[in-house]
Every structure is written in structure tokens, then in C-alpha cells.
Amino acid sequence: MTIESLACAAQADSAAASSPPAAPARFDTLPLDAKLLRAVADQGYAFMTPIQAKAIPVVLAGRDVMGAAQTGTGKTAAFSIPLLQKMMRHENASASPARHPVRALVLAPTRELADQVANNVKAYAKHSNLRVAVVFGGVDMKPQAAELKGGVEVLIATPGRLLDHIEAKNCVLNQVEYVVLDEADRMLDIGFLPDLQRILSYLPQGNRQTLLFSATFSPEIKKLAGSYLQNPELVEVARPNATATNxxxxxxxxxxxxxxxxxxxxxxxxxxxxxxxxxxxxxxxxxxxxxxxxxxxxxxxxxxxxxxxxxxxxxxxxxxxxxxxxxxxxxxxxxxxxxxxxxxxxxxxxxxxxxxxxxxxxxxxxxxxxxxxxxxxxxxxxxxxxxxxxxxxxxxxxxVELDDDRPRRNTWRRREDEDERPYDAAAGTSYASPPPPRSSGPRRSSYSPRDPFFDQPYVPQASNAPAAWENTDPVVPTPSHARMSPNIRPKRKLAALLGGGPKA
Missing domain, CATH: 3.40.50.300 (P-loop containing nucleotide triphosphate hydrolases)
Structure with missing residues (x-):
């Protein structure tokens, strides 16, 4: 390499280093419907986060996505906005439930997350005729069933409650085109894999777009992605399992x-x-x-x-x-x-x-x-x-240092000269400054009061009665009927059936 080429490379590197970073992409630069752009503006969003800028174009292109991003970076908008855009072609104002089948299914591991995702998706779709519903456990199924039977395009659900509605024939998933697994690692942690497999068996096996988003990627997640995603594109804006720098x-x-x-x-x-x-x-x-x-x-x-x-x-x-x-x-x-x-x-x-x-x-x-x-x-x-x-x-x-203003546990110890001290009968102990005994509950202190009974010499009883083991009186057996309870009546002696009394 010549000196001139080295100088050109150095100038290029210095120019790249001195160039300002690229400005964040704006939502209005995306090919989105005007209704969606209006809803996004209502939420106060002008610029996309890194995960949104990378994932939304890939989802709009129809590719399966495996997205890795830290929590709080806008993953919900990264998958919901492009899916709503792709479903705008099915938008209609018909009141017939048949015109509003479930086309997008979002599975979440917890009720709180499902409710949060549903609120966000409803906010993005509020200016359109696309219907959004959420179902999760812990509440009555009847209102959820009525909403499902009325027709919804986007269904957010926890796996357990969704299976309940499927078995009750409240929803049909034979027209689902898009599936999202949100926080899939958590679903695997709490044992939802069998439920996931059952739910996915109800979906059409044809051309289906599957998205998987999570902040942490374990080997089980990668195995799951290989089973249900077709040639997925990995979209990540930070090292997997990384924490937020702020x-x-x-x-x-x-x-x-x-x-x-x-x-x-x-x-x-x-x-x-x-x-x-x-x-x-x-x-x-x-x-x-x-x-x-x-x-x-x-x-x-x-x-x-x-x-x-x-x-x-x-x-x-x-x-x-x-x-x-x-x-x-x-x-x-x-x-x-x-x-x-x-x-x-x-x-x-x-x-x-x-x-x-x-x-x-x-x-x-x-x-x-x-x-x-x-x-x-x-x-x-x-x-x-x-x-x-x-x-x-x-x-x-x-x-960390704490103000030592709370009562500590008793750590009273016996004095070394305890055996040389006289016993204090009034205090009931020979310990140095014992604390007052607790009124109830087990004592957690090492202090233990002494019982004065065990300090007294042995004094024989004044009674002249012989001890129990010195009693020489014959033992008279107690009749069996005397040992019986007074509530038990003794058996009556009856004569034999033939011959009357006993034989002579």
C-alpha cells in the first residue's frame, strides 16, 4: 500500500470519526396508513427507538423475526404497528362477526403483560375499524366470550385462558396470519411449552408470519425459534441479556x-x-x-x-x-x-x-x-x-451503615467469677444484670434464669409411709366386670335352648 493510499484511508477514518451520529428515524418516514400515523402521533411518538427502527421494516417485509432488546425500549410498538399496517387491507365497518376473524394472535406469559400489550395495541388501532381484545385468567369468562363471538382481528391472550376459550368454542383460529410470542422465555420458565404447542396446533399450517420478542435469549428460546420460525432474521440492538446502560x-x-x-x-x-x-x-x-x-x-x-x-x-x-x-x-x-x-x-x-x-x-x-x-x-x-x-x-x-437506634437481641454472658458470687434469691439468678423476662414466646437470648429448686439440698419426706416399691401387700386382681365402664351393660346369662339348665 502506498503512502498516498494510507493518507487517504486515514483521512476517511478521521472524517467518519468526526461525522455526527445518524439522527433517529421518524415514524412519518415509514409506509404506514394515515390512521396509524395519527394514532402514533397521539401517543407523542415522533422518533423510533433502535429496536423499532430495525424491526418494523423487517416485519413489513413479511419476514419472521427474532427480536432481542432490553425492556422498556418499545418492543410492543415494534411488532404491533407493522402488523396493524398489514391488516389494514382487511379493515371493514361491518357488524358481522364473520367479517372480523382473528388474524393476529399475541401470546403473553402474565396477565399484567397481556393487559399492557392490549392497551398499547388498542391505542394504535383506535382510528381504524380493526378490533382488539384481550383474554386472561382470574376474571369471568362470559364478557370475554361475548367479545370474542362479536369478532376481533387482534387477540392478546395468556395461554391457559386462550385454551379455555378454544375448548368452549368461543374463538376460532383457522384464519390467523400473524403470531407473536412476547417474553417467550418467561412462558417456558413457568411451564407453558405444552400449552404453546397445543395452541399452535390450532393455527393454519400454511404461510404464517411468526415474531418472537424477548429481552433474554436462553438455549431453550433458540430451540423454540428453530422449531416454529421459518428462516428468522435476528434483530437486536444490544448484546443479548444485557442491562440498560441508563x-x-x-x-x-x-x-x-x-x-x-x-x-x-x-x-x-x-x-x-x-x-x-x-x-x-x-x-x-x-x-x-x-x-x-x-x-x-x-x-x-x-x-x-x-x-x-x-x-x-x-x-x-x-x-x-x-x-x-x-x-x-x-x-x-x-x-x-x-x-x-x-x-x-x-x-x-x-x-x-x-x-x-x-x-x-x-x-x-x-x-x-x-x-x-x-x-x-x-x-x-x-x-x-x-x-x-x-x-x-x-x-x-x-x-451500608445504619443508625444503631433499634433494640438489639440479648447477648448477656455469664461472668467469669459467676461461681464465686453468692446466689441472689431476690433476683432469682446469679447472672450479671439480667434483662427482664419476656411475657410470651420463645426466648431468643442466651440468658437463661436458674430455678432455685435445683439449688436446694435433698430433704426426705416426713411421712413414714413405705415407698411404692416397698409395699408387701398381696395384689388382689380386679374382677373383669369391675374394670368395665359403667356405660357398658354386662351380658345376661341365658339358659340353653335344649335341656334348660346346665347338665348335672
Whole structure:
């Protein structure tokens, strides 16, 4: 290579480095129907997110897509807007249900996520005649069945409830042209693979476009994509399983007993108005919510033991700002979309490392900043190691100091000269400054009062009665009828049938 060519290459590289980054693409540059563009503008969207800019043209081209993007980056719009555009050719104002068959099916793992997706799709289709419906468990099937029988083009559903409607003949899926698996990794985690296979068996086996979107891609997901997607195009805007760069991740080393106090301190020191606290168990969520209420925090719990109506009311109150802290299990990690949520707390490190990515994805959505604080104990070493492997980032634990203003457990110890001290009968013990005994419940202190009875010498009884083992009186057997209960009547002696009495 000559000196001139090297100089030209260097100038080209410097020009490329100095050139400003490409401006984000606008929605009005897409070949979309005017009704969809109007709905998008009503939502306040002008520029597409990276996943939308890459996925929408591919979906419009009719290709199967395997999309990987961080949570909160607009995956719902990435698949719903192009699908609505492709279904605009079927749009009609007819009242006949036969003119509105199900053409697009969106499957979601949780009720909250299905409801969230349905709200977004309804907002995008509000200026068109395309009908959108959502079905999920925990609520009455009759209103859902009536809506399905009236005809819908886009159906969002959880797998279990959809199978219930299929078996009840409430919906027919023989004209489905588009299938979307949203957060498919979660559906596999909670055992929905048999249900997915059953649902897909009801769909037409011809030319069908399938889209798969998720923030994390496990080997099972790739295997599923190979089974149901035809030559899919991988669309990703970040490394798979990566966390959002605009979320500050903090890991605090704490003890199990101090977790709640640490969260309260962080809320006050960081001036956090609202936060979601994730726990691993339903019972733990209920207990922690009651504890936060005693700390004068407006709290709501969200877990699987609550009815769907209660869960929706808790989410609505949290979105309206009526709740300060929402304590939730992983049922909410995939279905909460709250704008400008400032913080997320991991009260428990998740058992599944991929759930960590989805948990912290509840904050820092749509380009906003957020903080994710994880409380780590000594028992969480293995789980933290799995999170490190997933996010490919070294985790540094930070120490946290708490004001020592709470009563500690008793750690009273015996004095070394205890045996040399006289017994204090009034105090009932020879321990140094013993604490007062608790009124009830097991004692968790190492202090244990001594019983004065065991300090007294043996004194024989004054009675001259012989001991039980020295009794020489003959033992008289007790008649059997005397040992019988007074409620049992003795048997009557009857004469023989032949001969009258006993033989002589």
C-alpha cells in the first residue's frame, strides 16, 4: 500500500470519526396508513427507538423475526404497528362477526403483560375499524366470550385462558396470519411449552408470519425459534441479556434482618417518591408490605395469591401515585410499564438470573434514568455469581451503615467469677444484670434464669409411709366386670335352648 493510499484511508477514518451520529428515524418516514400515523402521533411518538427502527421494516417485509432488546425500549410498538399496517387491507365497518376473524394472535406469559400489550395495541388501532381484545385468567369468562363471538382481528391472550376459550368454542383460529410470542422465555420458565404447542396446533399450517420478542435469549428460546420460525432474521440492538446502560445498578451487602431498614433509608436519602420492591415468594411479599405500612409508607402488594381485580387495582393505584411502594413477586417483572419510575429494589436476589434483567428493566424505560438496588446477604453468593455470568459484569458489593437506634437481641454472658458470687434469691439468678423476662414466646437470648429448686439440698419426706416399691401387700386382681365402664351393660346369662339348665 502506498503512502498516498494510507493518507487517504486515514483521512476517511478521521472524517467518519468526526461525522455526527445518524439522527433517529421518524415514524412519518415509514409506509404506514394515515390512521396509524395519527394514532402514533397521539401517543407523542415522533422518533423510533433502535429496536423499532430495525424491526418494523423487517416485519413489513413479511419476514419472521427474532427480536432481542432490553425492556422498556418499545418492543410492543415494534411488532404491533407493522402488523396493524398489514391488516389494514382487511379493515371493514361491518357488524358481522364473520367479517372480523382473528388474524393476529399475541401470546403473553402474565396477565399484567397481556393487559399492557392490549392497551398499547388498542391505542394504535383506535382510528381504524380493526378490533382488539384481550383474554386472561382470574376474571369471568362470559364478557370475554361475548367479545370474542362479536369478532376481533387482534387477540392478546395468556395461554391457559386462550385454551379455555378454544375448548368452549368461543374463538376460532383457522384464519390467523400473524403470531407473536412476547417474553417467550418467561412462558417456558413457568411451564407453558405444552400449552404453546397445543395452541399452535390450532393455527393454519400454511404461510404464517411468526415474531418472537424477548429481552433474554436462553438455549431453550433458540430451540423454540428453530422449531416454529421459518428462516428468522435476528434483530437486536444490544448484546443479548444485557442491562440498560441508563440504569444505575447498586449492590449492597446487608444482613437479612436489616433489609427493610436499608430500603427505608435509601428511599429517604435518595428522595425516591416511588419504587417497586421485588421478592421471591408470595408470603414474603405480603409480610413485607405490612412491615412497610408500619413505616408510614403507602404500600400495596402484588402477587399470585391476589385476585385479578385486586392486582389491577393495585397497579392502577401505583400508576396514579396513590402508592409509594409496590411489593411484588416476579409476576410483575414482565408486565409493568410505568413512565419515569425512579427506582427498583431487589429485596431478594432472584432465583433465575434472567429475571434480574427484567426486574431492573421496570425503571429507566424509554430513555429515562433510574436506579436498581439489590440487597445481598452471605447466602446469595451463588445467585450473584449467576447474575455476573449473565450480564458479564463484575459486581462490587457496597457496605451500608445504619443508625444503631433499634433494640438489639440479648447477648448477656455469664461472668467469669459467676461461681464465686453468692446466689441472689431476690433476683432469682446469679447472672450479671439480667434483662427482664419476656411475657410470651420463645426466648431468643442466651440468658437463661436458674430455678432455685435445683439449688436446694435433698430433704426426705416426713411421712413414714413405705415407698411404692416397698409395699408387701398381696395384689388382689380386679374382677373383669369391675374394670368395665359403667356405660357398658354386662351380658345376661341365658339358659340353653335344649335341656334348660346346665347338665348335672
Amino acid at each position: 440504569v444505575e445498578q447498586v449492590f449492597l451487602s446487608v444482613s437479612e434482618d436489616d433489609k427493610r431498614r436499608v430500603i427505608v433509608k435509601q428511599l429517604r436519602e435518595r428522595n425516591i417518591p416511588q419504587a417497586i420492591v421485588f421478592v421471591n415468594s408470595k408470603l414474603g411479599a405480603a409480610r413485607l408490605a405490612r412491615s412497610f405500612e408500619r413505616d408510614n409508607l403507602r404500600t400495596a402488594a402484588l402477587h399470585g395469591d391476589k385476585s385479578q381485580d385486586e392486582r389491577l387495582k393495585s397497579l392502577a393505584a401505583f400508576k396514579a401515585g396513590e402508592v409509594d411502594v409496590l411489593v411484588a413477586t416476579d409476576v410483575a417483572a414482565r408486565g409493568i410499564d410505568i413512565a419515569d419510575l425512579p427506582a427498583v429494589f431487589n429485596f431478594d436476589v432472584p432465583f433465575n438470573a434472567e429475571d434480574y434483567v427484567h426486574r431492573i428493566g421496570r425503571t429507566g424505560r424509554a430513555g429515562a434514568s433510574g436506579v436498581a438496588i439489590t440487597l445481598v446477604t452471605h447466602e446469595d453468593a451463588r445467585l450473584i455469581g449467576e447474575v455476573e455470568k449473565l450480564i458479564k459484569k463484575k459486581i462490587e458489593l457496597q457496605a
